[in-house]
Amino acid sequence: MNSPIAAQHLLPATAPRPVSAAFLDALVARFGAQCSQSLAVREQHGRDEGALQAPPPAAVVFAESTQDVADAVKLASEYEVPVIPYGAGSSIEGHLLAVQGGISLDVSRMNRVLSVNAEDLTVTVQPGLSRKQLNEAVRDTGLFFPIDPGADASIGGMTATRASGTNAVRYGTMRENVLALEVVTASGEVIRTGTRAKKSSAGYDLTRLMVGSEGTLGIITEVTVRLYPLPEAVSAAVCSFPSIEAAVRTVIQTIQLGVPIARVELLDANSVRMVNNYSKTTLREEPMLLMEFHGTPASVKEQAETVQDIASEFGGQSFEWASTPEERTRLWTARHNAYFAAVSSVPGCRAISTDTCVPISRLADCLLDSITEADASGIPYFLVGHVGDGNFHFGYLLDPTQPEQAEKAETLNHQLVNRALRLGGTCTGEHGIGLHKMDFLVDETGTGAIDMMRAIKRALDPKNILNPGKIFTL
Incomplete structure (x- = not known):
């Protein structure tokens, strides 16, 4: 697959559908100031947090009610114009791109x-x-x-x-x-x-x-x-490990023993270093698990002690507690800012984020082989994962002036997804298919399942106006 930075090679080869002046006039007549054709507004609604790019939509409609949405879709159906729903714009697989033209339907004002x-x-x-x-x-x-x-x-x-x-x-x-x-x-x-x-x-x-x-x-x-x-008691802890494998084995045993842990996040040493620099934390720059326990005070204590014992068997050390809400918020904010921490660590870079999920028993196999490949590539990367359910993400930090880096990142992504599928996993645990993972969906489900999805799409959207060109092509 070609570079995601050279986005035109990844986008479906479908020409944008014409958007007539009559349709735009009808939108303005119905929505007035709720309809914008400003280039800045259209560009904002024509991209997400991913690396793919496409021309912006022809207009943006700001819906304020269900009736607004229904009226916009009726007009779009009449003129056979694509409609792309827009919420917060935080997706990363090209979900919001107007690859077949059309309008963006922003529902962010419907927030009650x-x-x-x-x-x-x-x-x-x-x-x-x-x-x-x-x-x-x-x-x-x-x-x-x-x-x-x-x-x-x-x-x-x-x-x-x-x-x-x-x-x-x-x-x-x-x-x-x-x-x-x-x-x-x-x-x-x-x-x-x-x-x-x-x-x-x-x-x-x-x-x-x-x-x-x-x-x-x-x-x-x-x-x-x-x-x-809300749980009666909440406690969070971080624990450092001598290796990624030791951290992952700790998670696998925790889940297989039935410990009802609420959160367990993996960060590799690269990610911890980036988070420290960005969020001004002082975490040990080693592979780390960030965990949270919910329940009664007694059950939280029991869960935490069990996990601490398991971690010690795999060389876990510096088990540090964050018992106050302020300490927990600081830790989880730092984790949630890992993406921004990584991007800021290499000025001018673009981040290509992967997303796979495998059965918990195969997590170590999938993760360790993928780390070996990423290390060999020479591309800067970070690794975070919701490893309690077998889901993890690599983020490759690419120089947009060096297209060969993007080619390498796509190769790594292919290898990672193919490995996950071989191990009984999925090409995406939470990011979705969008544009970028359409080929992977075929590999995962087979053509028969895709044909069934197409049949459902054609039955429910015969004019193909609802976010067309995403998940699969018709």
Whole structure:
């Protein structure tokens, strides 16, 4: 595969569809100041945090209600113009790029909490609400929403990409935590899927169909998610190890013993060094696990002691505790800023981030071979992982003036994904397919499964206007 920095080689060879003046006039007539054709606004909405690039959309519509979304989609359907949903813009696989032209439909102004049902442990929100805003809104109920992908992503975007993050080892992903949706279809019809009940056997599971569909089957306008009681006690700890393998073996044994650890993050020595420089922390610059335990004071103590014993068997040392909220926040903020720490460590670089997930028993095999290849490449990199569920990320730091580095990074990415698939894993644990991983999806699922996905897409979006060119080509 060619360089992701030379993005035109990766983008689907589909010419942008024409956007007529009549369509743009109809948008302005309906939305007025909520519709922008400013180049700066269009460019902002025509890129995400990834390295791929494409021309910006023809216009941006700022939706403020479900009716706005429905009306925009009806107009787009009438004129057969692509519509690309936009939340916080934090995706990294080209999800937001207007590869077939069209408009960006920004739902960030739809950011209200619609109902909190504390007795049922559920909340219903609009899609533009961010995960931090959600937790701030429900804090007084004694509940919280645990899905934490790092970026302050929107709930709608997290649903569309089936996000997970640092808490997934205990609380699951968006797949397990979305109960119901309101969705605008490709014809502009508003439908509802699921209920607030914990389970249902009623018909096809349309909620799960929409979760992870990346805006290609419908535009999410309401989301009902599970909440969880705030744990009585929380404790975090960091532990350094003599090698990556020792840290990974500690995690594998912890999970296989059934310790209900809430978070367990791996950082390699490169990442720790970058984090120290960026966040002014003083962590030992060795492979490190950052862990968090939730429960009662007694259960947290028991969990932590068990993991500490396991870690000591593999040479873990400097087991340091962060018991106060301020200390925990400092550590997790430093972890969440690892990407920015890495990018700032090499001025002018671009970061290409990978994302695979394997069964926990094969984590060491996949990770160690991938490290060997990355070291041999000579490309600066960082490694972080939600290793409690077998998910990890390499970030390759590339000089954009040196295209051969991007070629090497793509080779490493191919080798990593192929290894993960051989070991029974997936090409993406949480980033999604978007544009960059379409070929990998074929390798993972086979052409028969892709043909079934295409059939679903054609049935639900016959004019192919909802985020076209993503996940697979028609």
